[in-house]
Amino acid sequence: MDFLIYGLGRWLHIGSGVLWIGLLWYFNLVQVPGLKAAGADGTAPGITKHIAPRALEFFRWSALSTWLLGAMILGDKLPAALLFQDKAYYPIGIGAWLGTIMFLNVWGLIWPNQKKILNLYQYAANPVSDAEKNVARRTAFLASRVNSMLSIPMLFFMVASGGIFRRAFFP
């Protein structure tokens, strides 16, 4: 059982997290500036129709699976970590809080606004106005940038919370 949770679980948690944060950085480093350039020469629809929706599906589901697998690894220690009940849980507690805020940002702000921007799901038949899209675009952009910013300390505390790294950073 320990092997499943701590071995397989951690492996899948990290793999899932790589997919999630990899796509987050792809959006911020590649797609946003790429769309700006594509908008100038009229090629943006190729990205918004075929690339962005696929990337967003992997993005939101990997965010969920990363969070669930992280919660599974912490198991009954999850409340203690989130409530900082023991010094040993301080680093992973910070990492878990940052990951939780980022996960809520994905499902509460980025995904609902991206659906409006890209005319997905309920907006496919009923697109919102251009004014509403502009508001959604700015909200999704800032939420995505906040997540990019938070990913830096989140990764540090995830790495610094385990094994020899914890002893190195928090002796």
Place this chain on the structure above:
Amino acid sequence: MKNPLDSIWGTVICGLLLTSVLYNIVHYLY
């Protein structure tokens, strides 16, 4: 004042500063 999150470098610098602040808080309390 411009929002630092509008640029990639502003975002990275904010992330590094936040890491430093959180690390020092946890290190102090640890």
